[in-house]
Amino acid sequence: MLPKGLWQQHEPRAVVPLFGDAENFVDFAVQPSFAARPRNFIEPLYHLYQKKKRFGSAARDYANLVLRRPIAFRAIMVTRDGRYLAQWPLAQGLRVGDFFSVNVNELMAKSGVEPCDALLVLVASRGRTDLWNSSPGSANVRYVGQHYVAGYRTGLFVRTLNPAQGSRHFGFTGLNPQIRLGGREVPGVLLINHSSDPEYDRTVSPVSRLHRNRNEFLEAPFGSIPPHGALERSVADLFPGAAEFLAPTGGHGYLVTRNKGASLASLHLIRSRDGRSMALDHSRPAHTNVVAYF
Amino acid sequence: MTSLETLLHEYSNFSLPTQLRLGAPFGMTTLCFQNFYSELFPERDTPVDFHVVCFSGEGEQLGGTVLRVETGEAVQYTPDAASQRGTGLIAAAAIPAFDLAGYSAGKLKIRSEIGTGFYVIWDDGSGHLDTMHEWMAVTRGPLPPARHYFVFDSARSRLERFGLALVNPIIGSGCESQATVSIFNSARRPLGSATLEPVSSMGARLVFFDAVFPELGSWFATHGPLGVEVSGANLAEPLTIEIHRSGDVHIHHIN
Secondary structure, three states: OOOOOOOOOOOOEEEEEEOOOOEEEEEEEOOHHHOOOHHHHOHHHHHHHOOOOOHHHHHHHHHHHHOOOOEEEEEEEEEOOOOEEEEEEEEEEEOOOOEEEEEHHHHHHHOOOOOOOEEEEEEEOOOOOOOOOOOOOOEEEEEEOOOOEEEEEEOOEOOOOOOOOOOOOOEEEEEEEEEEOOOOEEEEEEEEOOOOOOOOOOOEOOEEEEEOOOOOEEEEEOOOEOOOOEEEEEHHHHOOOHHHHHHHHOOEEEEEEEEEOOOOEEEEEEEEOOOOOEEEEEOOOOHHHOEOOO | OOOHHHHHHHOOOEOOEEEEEOOEOOOEEEEEEEOOHHHHOOOOOOOEEEEEEEEOOOOOEEEEEEEEEOOOOEEEEOOOHHHHEOOEEEEEEEEEOOOHHHHHOOOOOEOOOEOOOOEEEEEOOOOOEEEEEOOOEOEEOOOOOEEEEEEEOOOOOOEEEEEEEEEOOEEOOOOOEEEEEEEEOOOOOEEEEEEOOOEOOOOEEEEEHHHHOOOHHHHHHHHOOEEEEEEEEOOOOOEEEEEEOOOOEEEEEOO
16 A cells, blocks of 8 residues: 555556666657647536546646646656655656656665666646546656666556455456567566555455467466555466476467456566566557447 | 458458568567457357568568467467568458357447557567567558657667657558658757658658767767657658667657
């Protein structure tokens, strides 16, 4: 559980991992979609009418539009077991085309925090006027090690995820078809037990299956992930016999990870055995390609 | 070989997402796909035909294949040498080989344009990898002018090269894309601008900024992180490229 009021519900957020063996950089450039267009003045009212947005949220959207409020960012550092460590302002007064880039390791050093595997909750002061007040662009996280560069970009949103009170999320299924063993690659998964509510307090225990085909698989507990925490597991670590199991398929397989009762954020990682390369990206929900939810 | 036009015509309610295809001599690309329909209809048989088409940097179709992916199964597909020639685009769509409308009737509302999620692994052949999910779908153009902003940070000079993968999954006459790149510092002071060579429809090209802006290194030294604006007509959002001084590569979308 994180301190109450660490962020406000109307502030768009994203959570990204930090890696102790890398310098961790975060940047953001404000995209043209931040500039108010006529439709932006209709959207909050429409979502209010549809009962998808509360009055306070719609009123805040109109205040942002009328006052042409710029956007500011701050960051909250959380341990991989979900404990608050530090927070820093990152930038303020940003408008279309403005940007910032910060070296999180330098912020950590100033606060006396040793480099470690951790998480960073990025918080924006406002978003656009869409349903989830999405950020005008994506935050970019860049991990720069002695020998590698990796990273990904992700948006910030105001969206209810794993609320502390009320009904639970139905669950999470992560599909990772990128498993290749036997060569120089070490594939893995990093799961984040995120929440829109700092007071969220549920530990999750996902289960992973390593498949070589639909009917033949190994199963293992992924491990416990505390609230607001994260856990990275390599396939070889999860399944000590994975290389032998996947030998008939040339080392190729796929991983299916399931968790009931909570939504998780998921990253696919591919590290090289010799530490000369790292690659990662967030996974994407597959069903939204097919099902029209909105 | 299924042609792009045939795919778009025969499966008009399916989008055709693309991704950068790094090819020889720069590297190779593997496409990873899991037949996710079994998650929607867990009690049913849901095989799909996974159509993959590859294009040259100039937008010429190099090859294509169809892979049957059985219920709940996955495939990792690396195009053959002929289809990996040079760097270009790769596009893929999973077309259900079952009655999607019948399975979903009364249960799920199906999108008017059905997408396909997949991942790519880029491998430069020297042990440097990167990965990303699928990206821009093939779109009929022309498209109005667009602008995108992003940031390059040299990470205290650990990153050596910076650039863009210009992609143009926009089809139709007059759909050549031409991008203008402008670089500025955090105070919005302009440092340089250049119009890049056009990219033909269904084409792609890597552009490294040190070749376009010889002063790039000194700009990083003087100004720190740099902002970049890329703009133009028929401009599909490009991917950024960063190369570590070790040679490790990182490619990603902007938004």
